[in-house]
Each structure stands twice: as structure tokens, then as C-alpha cells.
Amino acid sequence: MSALAGVQFQSxxxxxxxxxxxQHALIGGSMVAVAAGLLGYFxxxxxxxxxxHALAHIGFPGATGAILxxxxxxxxxxxxxxxxxxxxxxxxxxxxxxxxxxGTILALATxxxxxxxxxxxxxxxxxxxxxxxxxxxxxxDQLMVYGAFTVAVVGTLAVLARPLLFAxxxxxxxxxxxxxxxxxxxxxxxxxxxxxxxAVQVVGTLLLFALVVxxxxxxxxxxxxxxxxxxxxVTLALAAVWGGLVLSAMVDLPPSFFIVSLAVFAWVVVLAxxxxxxNRPAETLVDAHHPHRPAHA
Amino acid sequence: MTGLPAGATTTSAAPEKRPAALQxxxxxxxxxxxxxxxxxxxxxxxxxxxxxxxxxxxGKTTLFQLALGLLPAASGRVEVLGAxxxxxxxxxxxxxxxxxxxxxxxxxxRDLVTLGLTGGRFGLRPTSAAERARVDGVLRRxxxxxxxxxxxxxxxxxxxxxVAIAQAIVxxxxxxxxxxxxxxxxxxxxxxIVRLLGDLHRDxxxxxMIVAHDxxxxxxxxxxxxxxxxxxxxxxxxxxxxxxxxxxxxxxxxVGVVRTAQGDLFTRAAWRDPQR
Numbered sequence: 001m002s003a004l005a006g007v008q009f010q011s012x013x014x015x016x017x018x019x020x021x022x023q024h025a026l027i028g029g030s031m032v033a034v035a036a037g038l039l040g041y042f043x044x045x046x047x048x049x050x051x052x053h054a055l056a057h058i059g060f061p062g063a064t065g066a067i068l069x070x071x072x073x074x075x076x077x078x079x080x081x082x083x084x085x086x087x088x089x090x091x092x093x094x095x096x097x098x099x100x101x102x103g104t105i106l107a108l109a110t111x112x113x114x115x116x117x118x119x120x121x122x123x124x125x126x127x128x129x130x131x132x133x134x135x136x137x138x139x140x141d142q143l144m145v146y147g148a149f150t151v152a153v154v155g156t157l158a159v160l161a162r163p164l165l166f167a168x169x170x171x172x173x174x175x176x177x178x179x180x181x182x183x184x185x186x187x188x189x190x191x192x193x194x195x196x197x198x199a200v201q202v203v204g205t206l207l208l209f210a211l212v213v214x215x216x217x218x219x220x221x222x223x224x225x226x227x228x229x230x231x232x233x234v235t236l237a238l239a240a241v242w243g244g245l246v247l248s249a250m251v252d253l254p255p256s257f258f259i260v261s262l263a264v265f266a267w268v269v270v271l272a273x274x275x276x277x278x279n280r281p282a283e284t285l286v287d288a289h290h291p292h293r294p295a296h297a
Numbered sequence: 298m299t300g301l302p303a304g305a306t307t308t309s310a311a312p313e314k315r316p317a318a319l320q321x322x323x324x325x326x327x328x329x330x331x332x333x334x335x336x337x338x339x340x341x342x343x344x345x346x347x348x349x350x351x352x353x354x355x356g357k358t359t360l361f362q363l364a365l366g367l368l369p370a371a372s373g374r375v376e377v378l379g380a381x382x383x384x385x386x387x388x389x390x391x392x393x394x395x396x397x398x399x400x401x402x403x404x405x406x407r408d409l410v411t412l413g414l415t416g417g418r419f420g421l422r423p424t425s426a427a428e429r430a431r432v433d434g435v436l437r438r439x440x441x442x443x444x445x446x447x448x449x450x451x452x453x454x455x456x457x458x459x460v461a462i463a464q465a466i467v468x469x470x471x472x473x474x475x476x477x478x479x480x481x482x483x484x485x486x487x488x489x490i491v492r493l494l495g496d497l498h499r500d501x502x503x504x505x506m507i508v509a510h511d512x513x514x515x516x517x518x519x520x521x522x523x524x525x526x527x528x529x530x531x532x533x534x535x536x537x538x539x540x541x542x543x544x545x546x547x548x549x550x551x552v553g554v555v556r557t558a559q560g561d562l563f564t565r566a567a568w569r570d571p572q573r
Contacts, residue, residue: 041403045403158420159419159420160419162412162417162418162419163416163419165416166417170409170412170416173392173464174412175367176367176389177385177417178384178417179385224402224403224404224405225408
């Protein structure tokens with residue numbers, strides 16, 4: 001008897017989709033997809049993907065700590081993500097320094113998470129929902145908070161977009177041109193922390209990378225035009241969340257798996273189709289970095 | 298093509314009354330408790346093309362940071378284009394060292410140049426048609442128009458350097474600061490970038506300061522040089538700098554100067570090495 005025998009097509013999946021908890025999941029998941037799709041572009045241009053991954057894990061003790069002291073999980077997540085983000089931001093601007101600091105804080109946070117979970121005698125399902133998401137359990141209150149977060153993230157990004165892009169791809173020149181590079185970096189980390197706080201509920205800390213970074217990475221393989229990257233990344237993230245929820249309703253399995261799988265599937269398909277035409281120097285005679293190698297060998 | 302707002306930088310003021318591009322009076326610079334250099338007193342006239350040379354760690358890049366307002370002078374007085382240095386001075390165009398190495402694969406040339414014009418602007422106002430035309434004009438000017446829609450990472454070093462220069466001049470800079478613009482370029486690309494700088498100097502009447510390890514490829518365009526020697530900046534016409542004795546002292550290794558009809562050249566004078 002295989003455990004897979006338990007996977008069965010739910011003929012009432014349309015009714016499931018219309019149920020209140022699914023409606024909550026669709027609305028909440030869509031808000032997260034919009035914020036994550038937009039922010040992912042900057043995560044990549046800032047070469048901050050590891051920090052994004054780490055921030056999700058830093059949220060873990062926030063969530064279990066909140067359970068320990070009886071506070072809302074969203075609050076615990078937000079406090080730890082924002083605090084952890086600012087802490088990482090304070091460490092060296094050199095990528096190597098930042099990587100070491102991020103990895104170290106990440107390990108400490110995970111250890112704290114385990115401690116808090118143990119002290120709170122949180123049951124396995126609570127811990128599991130933090131690690132792997134629990135999109136189907138979004139409450140009315142959480143939706144309100146998510147709405148506020150999404151408005152804050154999208155609104156702030158709209159105002160900061162251009163200087164933030166400048167500071168992300170070209171910090172030395174941006175600083176010389178009077179762009180407040182450091183302040184923008186801290187603002188970005190706060191936006192990222194708010195988005196991650198929401199995304200933990202959708203896919204959990206362990207799978208979050210696929211929702212916050214992968215759609216933007218996929219879009220960037222298709223185009224590098226900033227506005228198009230934003231539109232494509234948000235579309236991909238929305239498609240993953242919606243598709244994941246529909247599949248989840250069809251077979252009655254956790255949506256996290258389907259959401260992440262769809263996002264990764266899109267990435268693999270795009271890589272296979274357009275990935276190979278990249279990194280070809282345009283110059284016909286000689287590539288200056290490899291003067292001995294013809295550019296079109 | 299006349300895509301550029303011609304003459305935007307050259308006002309009707311008489312040329313002889315233009316303030317110095319960079320003027321230092323008894324300036325010293327301290328970084329991390331260490332005096333990088335001191336007794337900096339010189340004046341770079343507007344319209345000059347200046348090579349900034351000196352051994353590693355002598356404070357060449359520091360001089361640029363001083364002019365950009367990113368580092369205060371520990372003592373003395375600094376004036377850039379007739380005013381004290383300040384961050385965000387739009388009259389200065391800057392191409393940092395290893396500029397292109399840091400840029401990933403996430404940005405197109407055109408967008409990078411556009412950021413030089415609009416990157417400091419908060420809010421969602423889209424790039425205007427006039428701004429786009431200006432970016433196109435400057436991309437044509439540096440010979441980067443044909444690959445403007447490619448990503449930076451897809452270009453060769455010479456092409457990336459053209460884009461970097463386009464970004465630095467797109468806002469009509471009067472003073473261009475280039476930090477090692479010829480590093481990692483092959484001979485042909487070095488010559489092309491030098492020719493471009495010479496053209497820009499002539500057409501736009503822009504003052505250009507270039508940090509370089511090797512002055513040789515730049516000699517055709519340089520009018521003067523600032524050399525950092527024994528902890529102090531010195532400023533001389535280029536003909537006074539290309540002298541065997543001075544260059545030997547500066548580089549700490551025997552240097553010979555060869556003068557030809559095609560131009561001067563200096564080289565490590567191994568045949569005159571006293572230790573052999």
C-alpha cells in the first residue's frame with residue numbers, strides 16, 4: 001500500500017475554491033505575489049538573494065517566540081525580520097563580509113527558533129506551518145495586516161524605484177550623484193522584511209526563496225527592461241499562487257508544494273528556452289576580457 | 298547627428314574668466330587616521346586633460362573623492378568648478394575604477410545611461426521623450442548606440458567603458474573624472490577610448506581628469522599631469538612630466554623616454570638598469 005494512494009482527485013474542487021478559507025488564501029496569496037514579484041527584481045540587482053533567504057529563517061524564532069509569549073505570529077515574524085534585516089544591513093558593505101554575517105545570524109536565529117518552539121511546547125503542526133507555510137489558514141485579521149503591508153511595500157517602491165535601482169546596480173556612481181545609497185539600503189531591507197513576513201504564511205520559511213526571488217529571476221532571463229521585469233515577475237508569482245491553490249484544491253494537498261513547483265517550473269522552462277543565448281559578447285573581433293579567444297568561437 | 302543639446306555647458310562668459318576646474322590650496326587628506334597626502338596646492342584650468350599618476354595607494358582615487366565631496370579635506374581649501382565640493386554635483390561626471398566589474402546581468406546599457414540622467418529622481422514620473430532623445434544622442438556620441446539594448450554583461454570591456462562614459466556625460470558634465478578607464482582593455486580598445494576622450498574634450502570643452510597606471514596610451518590627449526610623489530601632489534604640464542629622471546623617481550624603477558615623430562613613449566629602461 002503506497003502512501004500515494006491517498007492522493008485523490010477531488011471532484012468538488014470548484015466548491016472548495018469558493019469556500020471562505022480559499023477566498024482568503026487567494027486574496028492573501030495574491031497580495032504576497034505582487035509584493036514579492038516587485039521586490040525580487042531589486043533583491044537580484046542588489047545581489048541580496050542570500051540575505052532574502054536568511055531573513056526568512058530569521059523569522060522562524062520570531063514566529064515560535066510569539067507563540068511562546070502568546071503574541072500574534074505575524075507580529076513576531078515582522079519584528080524579527082525587520083530587526084534581522086537591519087542587523088545584516090549594518091554589517092560591512094563588502095559582499096564577502098555580508099555573506100559571513102548573514103550566514104552566522106541565520107544559524108543563530110534557527111537555533112533560537114528551535115529553543116523557543118521547545119519552550120513553548122508548540123506542537124509539530126505549528127512549527128510545520130511556519131517552516132512550510134499555511135496559506136489556507138489566513139484569518140480576517142491577517143488579511144487586514146497583509147493589505148496594509150502590501151500597500152506600504154508597493155507605495156514605497158513606487159516612490160523609491162528609480163534611486164533604489166541606481167543605488168542597487170551602480171552604488172559608487174549613485175553615491176557621487178548624491179543618491180542616499182545607505183538610507184535606501186535600509187529602506188529596502190525593511191520592505192523586504194515586510195514582504196517576507198507575509199510570504200512565510202504562504203510558502204513558509206524554507207520555501208520562500210521560490211516565491212520572492214525565482215519569479216524575478218525568471219523574468220530577468222526574458223528581459224532586462226525594468227518595467228517589463230516587474231510585470232512579468234508579478235504575473236509569474238500570481239500564476240504560481242493561483243495555480244498552486246487550484247491544484248491544492250483538486251488533490252487536497254498543501255498549496256506550498258504546488259506554488260513552489262510552478263514557480264520553479266517556469267524558471268526551468270525559461271532557462272531552457274532563452275538561457276543559452278546569454279553572455280555572448282557583441283564585439284566581432286576580440287573580447288577584451290579574453291583577448292586570445294574569438295568572441296564567436 | 299545632433300541629438301545633443303549643443304553648447305549647454307559653454308555659457309556666454311568669456312573663456313579666460315572661467316574658474317579653475319579643480320583648485321587646491323594647502324590641502325591634506327586623512328583617511329582612517331593616516332595622512333594620505335598633504336601640501337596639495339595646484340590649479341587645474343578648465344579645459345585641461347589631466348593624467349593623475351602615482352604608485353598604488355598614493356591617493357589618486359582619494360583626489361577624486363575629494364572633488365566629488367565624498368571625502369572632506371582634513372585641512373586647506375578645495376574648489377571644484379568655482380565652488381566648494383559637494384555630493385551630488387551634477388556638473389561632474391564620474392566613472393569609478395573597476396566600474397563594469399560590479400554590474401551584473403540585470404541591466405541594459407540604455408537604462409544605465411538613463412539612470413545617469415534621472416537616477417536621483419524619486420517618484421514614478423516616466424522618462425520623458427526629451428530625456429530619451431538625450432540618452433540616444435549620447436549613446437551615438439560614444440559609439441554605443443548599436444548595442445544600447447544589450448545587457449552590460451553581454452558587452453566587451455571596451456564597449457562597457459563607452460557606456461560608462463556615456464552615463465558620465467549624459468547630464469552635460471563639465472568635469473569628467475575617470476578612474477583607470479583603460480584597465481583590462483586591449484591595445485585597440487585603449488586607443489579607441491583615448492580617441493573618444495580626445496573628441497569629447499574638443500567638442501564639448503569638457504575638463505577631463507584620468508587616473509591611470511600607464512600614461513603611454515593617454516599621452517596623445519594629455520595636456521598636463523598630477524603626480525603623487527613622496528606624499529604630495531604635484532602638477533605640471535605633460536611635457537615636464539615625461540622626463541626620465543622624474544618618471545624613474547615616481548615609479549621607483551628605471552624609466553626611459555623615447556621621443557618619436559609619432560609621439561613620446563616611456564618604458565622601463567632595462568638596458569639602463571644600474572644593477573645589471
